[in-house]
Amino acid sequence: MSGKIYESRHLVKYYECDTNKKMTLPMLVNIMIHTSGEQSHLLGVGDDFVNEMGLSWVILQYEMKFNRVPEFAEEITITTQALSYNKLFCYREFKVYDSNGEECVTAKTTFALIDMVNRKMARIPEEIIMPYEAEFNKKLVRTPKPEKVDEKVTSTEYRVRFLDIDRNQHVNNSKYFDWALDALEYDFLTSHELNYVNIKFEKEVHYGNMITSSVSMTELEDGKVLTAHKITTGETVNCELSIMWK
Numbered sequence: 001m002s003g004k005i006y007e008s009r010h011l012v013k014y015y016e017c018d019t020n021k022k023m024t025l026p027m028l029v030n031i032m033i034h035t036s037g038e039q040s041h042l043l044g045v046g047d048d049f050v051n052e053m054g055l056s057w058v059i060l061q062y063e064m065k066f067n068r069v070p071e072f073a074e075e076i077t078i079t080t081q082a083l084s085y086n087k088l089f090c091y092r093e094f095k096v097y098d099s100n101g102e103e104c105v106t107a108k109t110t111f112a113l114i115d116m117v118n119r120k121m122a123r124i125p126e127e128i129i130m131p132y133e134a135e136f137n138k139k140l141v142r143t144p145k146p147e148k149v150d151e152k153v154t155s156t157e158y159r160v161r162f163l164d165i166d167r168n169q170h171v172n173n174s175k176y177f178d179w180a181l182d183a184l185e186y187d188f189l190t191s192h193e194l195n196y197v198n199i200k201f202e203k204e205v206h207y208g209n210m211i212t213s214s215v216s217m218t219e220l221e222d223g224k225v226l227t228a229h230k231i232t233t234g235e236t237v238n239c240e241l242s243i244m245w246k
Contacts, residue, residue: 003082003134006039021072026174035078043131064107064197082134146198147228147242149216171205179213180229196244
């Protein structure tokens with residue numbers, strides 16, 4: 001049996017949208033994570049409670065499926081639920097609905113706890129996870145890996161700024177989406193819409209780092225386009241991401 005479901009309504013603001021008047025991927029991710037944070041706070045196991053134990057939640061992977069992207073001035077409902085957990089990982093689901101109750105987006109995520117001093121993964125304490133009423137299952141959930149970039153890549157470099165860093169003292173997850181999407185051309189982004197997203201985080205990025213955002217593109221037989229992305233610092237792969245576009 002899965003855990004408690006929490007839902008929140010949100011009016012899509014103009015500053016959360018791109019030039020197509022559609023909600024940006026980074027903003028959508030931020031709103032989803034904010035919703036899970038609201039649930040944690042109401043259950044008494046919010047960030048302050050977790051941080052007092054010397055721990056912090058991190059996200060290791062997202063797998064997202066899009067029926068359509070929410071638009072400017074649209075009221076959406078976001079639901080979230082902790083599905084299951086084991087000693088090291090917690091698996092959470094998000095869903096986004098429009099005002100007619102039609103499902104726009106689903107997302108499966110893998111969370112873990114890290115020790116804030118040594119920055120290594122920690123076991124999940126019962127007092128943190130129990131309020132969600134998620135099922136314990138020792139089996140690992142195998143999420144597909146993102147597609148790899150091929151040899152036909154284009155790359156862009158960025159410096160990690162102060163405003164890219166969140167309260168966990170590393171780059172906010174949404175910034176990786178910024179870097180990945182910015183490597184694509186304007187004409188492509190204004191003529192294609194998200195269909196599927198898979199992102200896996202490997203190594204943290206910190207303030208002052210120079211990162212490289214690389215992308216390769218493959219046109220598929222069904223008319224869709226697959227873009228594969230890689231975020232690196234030097235020889236270190238920090239994140240891999242693949243997106244299906246329609």
